[in-house]
Amino acid sequence: MNKRYFFASEKCQGCYNFFAKEAMFYQKLGKGVVQCELCPKRCVIHLGEKGSCLNRQNKQGTLYSQVYNRPSLVSSDPVEKLPFSHYRPGVWCYNVGTVGCNLRCEYCHNWRLSQGDIDIVKEYHYLSPVDVVKNALKNNIKILAFTGNEPTVFYEYLYEISREAKSQNLEVLLNTNGFINPEPMKELITFLDGVNIDLKGFSNKFYRDVVKGQLEPVLDTAKIVREQGAWLELVNLVVPTLNDNPRMIRTMCRWIYQNLGYDIPLHFSRFVPVYKLTHLSPTPLNVLEEARSIAKEEGLNYVTIGNVAGHLYNSTFCHRCGNVLVNRFHFSIQELNITDEGRCRFCHTLIPGKWY
Secondary structure (H helix, E strand, O other), X not given: OOOOEEEHHHOOHHHHHHHOEEOOOEEEEEOOEEEEOXXXXXXXXXXXXXXXXXXXXXXXXXXXXXXXXXXOEEEEEEHHHOOOOOEOOOOEEEEEEOOOOOOOOOOOOOHXXXXXXXXXXXXXXXXXXXXXXXXXXXXXXXXXXXXXXXXXXXXXXXXXHHHHHHHOOOEEEEEEOOOOOHHHHHHHHHHOOEEEEEOOOOXXXXXXXXXXXXXXXXXXXXXXXXXXOOEEEEEEXXXXXXXXXXXXXXXXXXXXXXXXXXXXXXXXXXXXXXXXXXXXXXXXXXXXXXXXXXXXXXXXXXXXXXXXXXXXXXXXXXXXXXOEEEEEEOXXXXXXXXXXXXXXXXXXXXXXXXXX
16 A cells, blocks of 8 residues: 655645645635535634634635645445445445544544544645545555545545546445535535445434534435435444433434435444543443334334444344345354345345445
8 A cells, every 4th residue: 555654743835735725615704714614513714723623724814624635544444344234245445534523522432533633643644536546446445435534524635536536436435424514415425325424313412412513414414315316324323321212212213214214224333431431331232222123113124233243233134034134243244145136135125235
């Protein structure tokens, strides 16, 4: 993999134009002040300041992305890790992420990246959008995935990599919190094959108090992805005492059924103590199993349990005959019972997804 690390001390004046990219989706308010319109926070940013995501900075009255060409995460993982359960099981992705996020989840597993600032992070890769695609092709990887931190906060880099990837017939997956305004999402979705949205919880209070965001824009993003035809999956990290109320989970599942459909894969993922919530216990298995039962009662066909290696419901089952479609052990595929036509090998029911 062709890469080079850059350290803060190596920065030079000549590098600035390579790294700084004028932002998309903002307006100039006058007197050097700008307003970002990428996400619902719509930050008003004064000269020299950065927005809430820590990635977009006002320099002399122009808004720039500070992480363009500077990914802090470059790796390869199976698609199950994103997680996707109905998209090319067992296939590996070339992952790209930077630093920064527009939410402040108190339980973030990747907080060193997501809550970071490129001026504080000591190292990053030197990769243009063309470099990223070339590296994926060189490693014989056909799927690019954006993950690690919130990809929409490096929108310009994400956009240009995705466009380059599609020109080279690569598939593009996005792992996102969904907290983005409709216009940039609709422009980006034309390059995306699949989107996994992290639906944090299903109350405005939870979003406001625990993740410092809003629920409604995330639901709007899910509708856009569904309407535009990209493959959609949802993940809900179940945090004890905060978003594990059965009534909240039932309301969420009912909304998914009514607005997105019964074939949207839903992953209930186990919380482990991390970042600012180390005082909480891991999610009890019975809570995850109850959440899955509720989702099934509400009519959702494909519901899995994640972050519990070896659990029965880490696998995917046919909703018609009950046989195992995809037998998983954590991120590893043990058995695949899907035909080339995307049907259950046992009862021949058509299973939504992209399988081969």
